[in-house]
Amino acid sequence: MTHSRDDETSLHEGIQSAIDVCRLRGAQVTPLREAVLTALWTAARPIGAYELRDELSETLGRTISPASIYRTLDFLCGQGVAARIESRNAYVACSHPAEEHACVHFVCNDCGSSSEIENKKLERLLAADAKELGFSIGHRVIELSGSCAACQGGAK
Amino acid sequence: MTHSRDDETSLHEGIQSAIDVCRLRGAQVTPLREAVLTALWTAARPIGAYELRDELSETLGRTISPASIYRTLDFLCGQGVAARIESRNAYVACSHPAEEHACVHFVCNDCGSSSEIENKKLERLLAADAKELGFSIGHRVIELSGSCAACQGGAK
DNA sequence: CAGCCAATGCAACAATGTTGCATCGATAAG
DNA sequence: CTTATCGATGCAACATTGTTGCATTGGCTG
Numbered sequence: 213m214t215h216s217r218d219d220e221t222s223l224h225e226g227i228q229s230a231i232d233v234c235r236l237r238g239a240q241v242t243p244l245r246e247a248v249l250t251a252l253w254t255a256a257r258p259i260g261a262y263e264l265r266d267e268l269s270e271t272l273g274r275t276i277s278p279a280s281i282y283r284t285l286d287f288l289c290g291q292g293v294a295a296r297i298e299s300r301n302a303y304v305a306c307s308h309p310a311e312e313h314a315c316v317h318f319v320c321n322d323c324g325s326s327s328e329i330e331n332k333k334l335e336r337l338l339a340a341d342a343k344e345l346g347f348s349i350g351h352r353v354i355e356l357s358g359s360c361a362a363c364q365g366g367a368k
Numbered sequence: 369m370t371h372s373r374d375d376e377t378s379l380h381e382g383i384q385s386a387i388d389v390c391r392l393r394g395a396q397v398t399p400l401r402e403a404v405l406t407a408l409w410t411a412a413r414p415i416g417a418y419e420l421r422d423e424l425s426e427t428l429g430r431t432i433s434p435a436s437i438y439r440t441l442d443f444l445c446g447q448g449v450a451a452r453i454e455s456r457n458a459y460v461a462c463s464h465p466a467e468e469h470a471c472v473h474f475v476c477n478d479c480g481s482s483s484e485i486e487n488k489k490l491e492r493l494l495a496a497d498a499k500e501l502g503f504s505i506g507h508r509v510i511e512l513s514g515s516c517a518a519c520q521g522g523a524k
Numbered sequence: 525c526a527g528c529c530a531a532t533g534c535a536a537c538a539a540t541g542t543t544g545c546a547t548c549g550a551t552a553a554g
Numbered sequence: 555c556t557t558a559t560c561g562a563t564g565c566a567a568c569a570t571t572g573t574t575g576c577a578t579t580g581g582c583t584g
Contacts, residue, residue, distance in 0.1 A: 240530070282571095337493065341487060342512065345516070347476075349513075350513050350514035355454070356498065418539070433563085438540095
């Protein structure tokens with residue numbers, strides 16, 4: 213995830229860490245990029261590009277074009293500090309900006325919250341399946357939707 | 369998958385099997401639904417809704433509306449005889465119309481072909497991760513894109 | 525300060541997906 | 555056979571999501 217406790221500190225740390233990752237690679241972290249990153253971290257759930265656009269337009273006090281949003285998101289995903297949730301046409305902050313990026317995303321249908329984990333065993337299994345097929349894996353999309361612990365406790 | 373040998377026989381069997389599955393559940397298999405199913409099986413790769421629309425409009429000799437296509441695809445996916453590839457906004461025929469549907473889709477970036485497997489170990493792993501999070505899994509999306517055996521042999 | 529290149533603004537457009545309502549057609553009851 | 559009913563389709567308009575090209579800005583470098 214996602215800061216399980218939504219305290220300011222871990223939030224800020226996550227954002228700062230992402231910024232550092234980008235900078236260490238020589239990539240520019242512009243105000244827009246930082247604003248998008250902050251919005252993603254703050255939301256802690258998948259946000260659509262146009263929703264992000266509306267939010268940022270208000271925050272920054274000026275109109276942001278879809279193109280800018282998409283380019284910014286492409287940048288962040290490319291750096292591994294954000295990820296696209298394909299099954300929702302939405303984006304989340306990512307706290308594992310590792311090289312080989314094969315996170316499993318758990319997305320709650322009720323509250324929308326998104327948790328992210330890595331699982332080495334799972335990677336090995338997929339690698340084994342791929343080998344058997346002679347398939348060379350590029351990008352991975354692993355998204356599980358359902359009901360998170362909190363929502364089950366309350367409503368189930 | 370996908371009929372590894374693309375002979376007419378296994379193709380026809382796959383389609384017929386899917387039709388039977390639907391009928392046994394009391395669902396109607398209309399000409400349009402059968403045509404879509406056939407197109408998916410024949411293609412053996414993810415096809416977009418609008419591409420499907422064009423193809424069927426020609427095949428059937430009349431214009432099919434996007435709404436009809438999407439409703440038909442919803443039906444087929446609901447029956448488990450087709451699946452949406454989220455990372456491509458496209459659809460493929462599915463040969464494992466089981467209840468709990470957690471196929472892994474391998475999609476080739478070069479030739480577009482799509483293979484589908486089931487993996488019980490992988491299911492157990494995901495279930496274990498979910499349990500640890502207290503997450504109740506509903507839908508699963510597992511899509512791996514890369515290069516298939518054939519394309520690596522030829523072009524790599 | 526000058527020059528360069530990446531990042532952004534802006535506008536138009538393209539692709540994908542949805543909704544509401546009218547109509548058709550298959551199945552079931554009489 | 556006729557009629558009632560309900561699901562499937564046709565159709566049109568619309569909503570959402572994503573892209574492209576080109577002009578402009580802005581930050582780093584020499």
